[in-house]
Structures are given as C-alpha cells and as structure tokens.
Amino acid sequence: MKRFWQKESLGWTGVIVTMLLLDRVFEIVSRAMSKVRGQNKGGTKPQQPVGFLGEVMLKNGRELGEDSTFGTAMVEMGESLRQLSEVKDAFDLNVRQNFLDPLDHLKNKDLK
Incomplete structure (x- = not known):
C-alpha cells in the first residue's frame, strides 16, 4: 500500500502542492484560533x-x-x-x- 507522500502515488508535484495547501490550512486555522482567543486583532500575519x-x-x-x-x-x-x-x-x-x-x-x- 502506497502512502500519499510517496513519489509513486502523487508525484513530487503532488507532494509539494499537498504541503503548501496544508500550510495554508494551518495558517487559516491559526488565524481563526487567534480571533477566538482575542489575539492578533489587527489582522496582521502572525x-x-x-x-x-x-x-x-x-x-x-x-x-x-x-x-x-x-x-x-x-x-x-x-x-x-x-x-x-x-x-x-x-x-x-x-x-x-x-x-x-x-x-x-x-x-x-x-x-x-
């Protein structure tokens, strides 16, 4: 069984895209959590x-x-x-x- 990060399953381009999308999701979730906690109200990037x-x-x-x-x-x-x-x-x-x-x-x- 191939893992999603293995070269044969997605290719290197797919791995890079997946990593970039996960980074973007993490950024969105972090921003949302900061708003919930009342931090980072200025809208600036952490x-x-x-x-x-x-x-x-x-x-x-x-x-x-x-x-x-x-x-x-x-x-x-x-x-x-x-x-x-x-x-x-x-x-x-x-x-x-x-x-x-x-x-x-x-x-x-x-x-x-």
Whole structure:
C-alpha cells in the first residue's frame, strides 16, 4: 500500500502542492484560533516561530552585552534566524501569488 507522500502515488508535484495547501490550512486555522482567543486583532500575519526565536535571541544577546562571547553568539544567531524568517515569508508570499492563487483562480473560474 502506497502512502500519499510517496513519489509513486502523487508525484513530487503532488507532494509539494499537498504541503503548501496544508500550510495554508494551518495558517487559516491559526488565524481563526487567534480571533477566538482575542489575539492578533489587527489582522496582521502572525510572526514565524523562527522569527520569534530570532527576536528573543537578539534581545537577550544584547542584554548580555558585547563583552560576552555567548551574548555575541546569540546576537549573530538571532540575526540569522530573523533573516531566515524574512526569506521564508517572502517565499510563502511568492508561492501564494504565483502558484496557489492562480491555481485557485483556475479551479474556481476557468474549470467551471
């Protein structure tokens, strides 16, 4: 029995599409749960966990000071994580604009 993620069953394109759709579903559910809990009322996108970790590491690394080797390492790692979060956000936006939205448009408009 083949699993849905195996190459032979869906193909790599199917796996990627499935992962992207699951990511989008997770984002929608997270946004809905935030509204229920009363968080994130501004309608802004929640920060990536990697970005949040980067911000915390930057803040605490700066508190330790430049004299501390550990503090310097935390600042450098925090900056790297923040940059990684920005790249992931840009990638997510690019995939949404150039793949998911046109695919949704094709499904809803052109195939009817």
